[in-house]
Each structure stands twice: as C-alpha cells, then as structure tokens.
Amino acid sequence: MREGYIPTISELQAFSACARLGTTTRAAQALNLTQSAVSRSVGTLEERLGVRLFLRVKQRLILSDAGRALNRESDRLLDELRQAAMTVMAFGGHADVLRLAVLPTFGSTWLVPRLAAYRAIAPDLTFDISARLEAVDFEADGFDAAIQRGDHRPGGAHADVLMPEELVVLAAPALLGGRRVLPDEELSRMPLLQQSTRPTLWLDWFRDAGLDSRTILRGARFQHFDMVVHAAVAGLGVALVPEVVARTALAAGDLVLASERRLTGDQPYTLIYPHRSQQREGFMRFRDWLLRQVDR
Template sequence: MKRDIPLPSVSVLRCFEAAAKHQSFTAAAEELGLTQSGVSRQVKELEDQIGAALFRREGRGIRLTQAGRSLGDSLASDLTRLRATISQAVAAGSTQEMLTIGVLPAFGERWLVPRLGEFKARRQNLDLMLYSRSEPFDIAEQGVDVAIHFGANDWPGAKLTPLCPEDLIVAAAPALIEEHRVSSREDIFRMPLLHLTTRPHLWSVFRKSVPGSEERAQIGSYFDQFPLIISAAVNGMGAAILPTYLVEAEITSGALKQLAPVKDGSGHNYYVATPAGKLSPAASDFVNWIKTQVSRRVPRP
C-alpha cells in the first residue's frame, strides 16, 4: 500500500505556480509581493519534497524541466479551481452576490483595477473576486463568471465578445528623445531599444515600416513583463513598443512621449470571455460596463 505523500503548503504551491507561469523568480516575486530569494527558497522546498528538479538554469534565466512542466500544467488549473471553490463557499455564506473575474495580469493592474471603483459604485451589493490568468482555461469548470482574453478568437468552451484591437506605439522618456535628437521615425533607432521577450518580433515589424532603415541585430535590454519594460522606458533606458492602454497615465503625465504607431499585423484582439449559456445579471452588467469603458480609451494615433 502506497503511503500518502504530504501535501505542500499553499504558499509553496503559489510560488511555484507563479514562477512556472513567468519562467522567472523575479517576476513571480513581484506578482506575489515577496522577495526573489523567498520565491526561490519555497520552490527549492517543493523540489526537496517531491524529489525532482522543477527548473534548470539557462544563462541568467530559468526554464521548466519536464517534471516542472508536468506539474505546472496541472497545478495552475487546480489552484484556480480551489480558489473558485473557496470563493463560492464564501459567497454561499454571504448575503452578497459574487462576481468572479479572470484577468490578464498587466491589463488588470494598469487598466482594469483603476476603473473598477466606478463599476463597484454601481453594484454596491456585489463582491468581486479577481484572478490573474495569462492563458485560456476551462472557464465554466473553474467557476469564473467573466475573463479578459487577448489573442485569436479561439477559446474552447467560452463565448468571446470582441472588445477592441491592440494599439501599439513607440514611446520613450522626453529626456532620452532630446538627448538623441529624435525628430522623425528614422531617428528612433538612434536610441537604445527595449525588448519584450514574449514579443521579440515587434522592433523588426516596426523597422520594416520605416523606409531606409537597416535591419540590425536585436541588441538592447530585454524584459519578460510589461511593468518592467514600462519602468525602464520611463527611467530613460531606451525606447519601447507598448500597448497604449498600459501607458495612458505615463503619456498623459508626460513621463513618456508617443513617437509613432506600430502595426503588428497579428490580427489579435481583446475579448471578454464568458461561459456558454445565459449570463448572470452581474456578469451581463460587467460586460456592458467594460465595453463602454473600452470605447473611452485613448484614441488611436
């Protein structure tokens, strides 16, 4: 008879889930509000408990091992299901209605949460539960009422309502623009370039739209999260290609200056994802509200 393996603590599992999602201890620490060493220590505790390496070092980064990938694929869904179960139990014991929202991390932090107060004011008897999710999941099974999706019009088991395309711009700090005497699209390439590792093609796409510019090696600084690359741009490290919705505040305040639009050509859009079937009144109200909010966003350049 096999002995039961003691379950790791939820905090250990959350650290591994975040590190697996970002393939970065630093990004996981930022998401969870912990130190990088704290995340690394808890992942090591999990590795010791199960007797297998979950990550391997690659240069300055980390990559999941086969064991780590297998655990990560299952754990993300399991934890989301656990959170949904707990939130449903809490809601069942409360007179308040609950709306569960799955949201892209950067979209949630920089666009949705600053606006949620307006929606909450309209539905004061409604409690909100937000989950950070980067990839499609079984929206009905995991008890999520509504989610934000970016990509193709393809999410099995979910109904997708179009919100808007993604507007991308080249942006940089005014002092950096002045330092490199940038006055045209061609001049942009005088500045250091900041790259997002999840979208390494963007500078090549933009370069093709600038007549006479020569293709160069993708030199510059690389970042795996939008908040990091935005901070780098604001602090004058280089020019970055960013979605307008993420830098509305920086553009308005003058911390960043918009230099040129970028046409990605991927055809990807933002969608509201909901379970198939009739929506609850709260979910329907949220979908209508967010569509109105998106229509007020910063206009295209």
C-alpha cells in the same frame, strides 16, 4: 456514500504533518491536537489503506515507499482544499463573485482603476481577478470571463471586442535629447526594450517601416508591459507598448511619443466568456457596463 478506503481530511492532515516533522509529538503541536489523536489518525489511515506508511526508527517516523507515494498527493490535495476554501471565503457576504482572468498590464492600468465606479452601482458584486497571459479553459479553470487578446478565444466561447491594440513608441523625455520624435532609422540605433512574451513587436515595427529588422533586437527584456513602461520611465530605453497601458505615464509627462507612427496589433482586446456566464445576471450587468466604458 464515501468508500471506506478514502482517507478523511483529518487523517491526511495528521499524515502530512508527521511526514513533514518526523514525530507525532511535533505534528500534534503543529495541528494543535493531542499526540494520541495524531497517532490514532495515522494508525486508522494505515488500517484503511492496508499498508504501512511509516517506518519507526529510533522514535522517528520515516516514510515507507507507500508513504512517499501518498505524501506527494496528500500535500497537493490539502493545498487544493485550502485554495477552494479561500475562494469561497472571498464571497465575504457578497451575493455574487465574478472570477475574471485578465491580461496583467491591461488589468492593472485600465480595468482595476474603473472598478470602484462599478462597485458604486453594483455593491452586492465583488471580483476575484487573476492575471493570465495564456488562453483560459473555462471548464477547468472556473473563470466566468477573460479579458485577453482575440486569438485566445477557446472554441464555443462568446466574444465581445473591446478595443483594438494601438502600439506606440515611447521614451523618457531626457532620452530624446530635446527632440520631439525620432525617425525609424535613429530608433533602430536606440536601446529597444523587449517584451518577452511578444518578442516580435519591434520586428513588426521596423518591417512595417520597410527597414531591415535583423539588427535591432537589443535592449533589456521584461515579461509584462507594465515592466516595459517603468523601464522606459527610468530611461533604460525606448518602449513599444499599447497606448492604453501607458496613458498615465503619458499624461504625467514621464513618457512622450518618440514616433509619429502607430502599429495596430494583430488581435484586439476582447471580453471572452462561456455560455454559462450568459445565464448570470451579475455577469451580464458587468458586461454591459464594460462595453459602455469602452465606448466612452
């Protein structure tokens, strides 16, 4: 049973609108209610909490100290309710929804283009996919699974390795001046595009080549690998990216390999999921399909 001091949603909505707009009349217009209904909701809320939430100054509503404290939390609570409702609405008549957290570029370039094929064999399942670079807390975030690098596996989670991360050096053909590949000494003098969340990639590349890596950190920085790929296509510099995220640009001839060497990343792409997801038939079917896609 709800405690008597806990506000109702309608009371919070009326309070939030009055705090934002300054009068019950304007709040009523925004909420499509009568002015008297908004006034009653605010009055009932003040009685429920035993404090004055507004000061009435020249027909304007000014938040009291207590009102300011409540306003900070009421907007957050209402926003969380809206987000929860939208999450439920995402089911859209489907029997099952899988919530996935996926590395941004891997998701957009490798996973999403394959989902239409999966929908053809599992039409009752749909997806709620979020881009996520940081590790997932499955209990707090509510995801059913994540596709991330292996070092992001939380304790107690299951993990299936999908594929190693094979990094290649790419450039627009015009940037190479007609040459097929460049030795590492020449690469070190090129504008080297940086990935801001993986800032040591070029250092690792030149260290692996036995070159002094202290002089090569120059070139534009981008947050995601797809931005680095697009920058390389535009001729802004040389990219060091996982081959899997650049296959489309390579196949189209927009980028070419600028080095014969490859660098294996320290962590593979991995499907990570909590124990509870193993109890879901829809997820296990998706997992099995995903592993078959990787094998192909």
